[in-house]
Amino acid sequence: MMRTLDRLFELSTRSLAQRTSRRSLLASLGQLLTGAALLPLLPIDRSSRANAAEAPPGPESPENCQYWKYCAIDGYLCSCCGGSSTSCPPGTSSSPITWIGTCHNPGDKRDYIVSYNDCCGKTSCGNCECNRNEREKPMYRPSRNNDLNWCMANADANYHCTVSVILGVAEK
């Protein structure tokens, strides 16, 4: 599955992470310059320091929406839901029918055909929403459409999250 609003959430989350990081840098400088005794006077939310160690995953991470295999995904990343980019979370079932994308891997500069299988049987994961639409087409071209619930043919048709599985190198 799919959707658009994730783009904002993803961007705003990254923006928040960036702000958090900057504030944490200020906190560190404050400690160095003024000493710990003056810290309570600094206009800094030091609770953000706890987040400083949790750097957001970069685009090389399957937990990041910008990961190259996700170029036509729409839904929740199974990597953030107890699975991985190629495995469904425990207790769910994989959809046998899918849509596909063609994604460019910057690592080896090849284009790959990627299958986006939904994982099914529990309600939506709600973590790491990701919507990208390279070469995505409307539902009347279903094999390229990420709006349809691809759990539709499962015994338990509820949508949970989406994986991306390399099928092979795309022919030029």
Added chain:
Amino acid sequence: MRVPHALSALLPCLLLTAGAAAATPPPLPAEHLTVEQLPAQTPHWVYIYDDAFANEIDARIYLFDGDSFRRLGQIGAGFDPAYNLSPDGATTVVATTYFARGSRGTRTDVVEFTDNRTLSVSGEIVLPPKRAQTSPSLFLVAYSSDAHFLYVSYVTPEASFGVLDPLHRTVLSEIDTAGCMLVIPSGPNRVSSICESGRLLTVTLDAQGREASRTMSAAFFDPDKDPVFVQGVRTPEGYAFLSFLGEVHAIDFRGAQPVFLPPWSLMSVAEKGHWRPGAEQVWALHRGLGRLYVPMHQGGEGTHKDGGTEIWVFDIASHRRLARWPVQAQGLSRVVAVEVSQDAAPILFATTERADLAVFDALSGHLRHLEKHIAQTPWMLLIP
């Protein structure tokens, strides 16, 4: 008299308390619990689709008043639903899915009818478990012009549609569409579907809702180079569809066969390749004034679901652009859905990426109100 020390200390407090009691207003009267009744419907009521994507089994439709800026009520909508309004605006129809154990278990697909005067469910029709579960569109559940038939798009992924009798609450038939999708109603007994090839299948029904005949048009767009969005708008002559690159494909559905009008572009030659439409609900039309409202953004391939940073306004007859309304300058994030009321003092409603609802004067573009976080994922709006 000698007053004990402790009592003397308390005395001023007691006196104060007595004085205060004398000045205390009478207690509030007992209250009576009631259920609110909706006021009379106005042209500025909007039905807001919330997919509740983070917990998708709990979708809902909110009724919001664009004059008082108040939420008036809610319709439950199950899992990944489709919705529409009856031609007279009196009924909201929701085609949805429920699982027997909430988030799991046997799937039941159903069409539910809600009386818009009370927001109570007035009936239902159980469907075969084939309903198309996808992003909202006008053409997933739709009434015939006389409301005698109701059509529901099926995808299993084989494509077909159901013909229902909403008066007698029965399923009449299932029509195989040979891979073509959507239920685009015209007249009392015709249904068209868009095919993967860019052609349009039109099925004519008999009085019992069974197939009487079918025709296939020539391709009216190129699905590889410039596919049309599935979010069409109703026009006085039929419907219009918008392509990813901003071509308007108007179709006259008044005759036995659809007639395709010459396409025209939203963008000038200089704007092509830079600006394009994009959203969940990509445009709205005021049929009386002939004004089109389209969320537009700057972007390339793969941005067709990105919301608009501007709303462009067009005269549909002359194809002339009347205005560009930048929305971010007014504190809005990108616009993902638009709908306009059909009265003489129209309101343009727009939902945003941040899930806010903007209420604009549709003639001037003046932002009258911004309702923060109207829903979780408000992807479609409908006004009778």
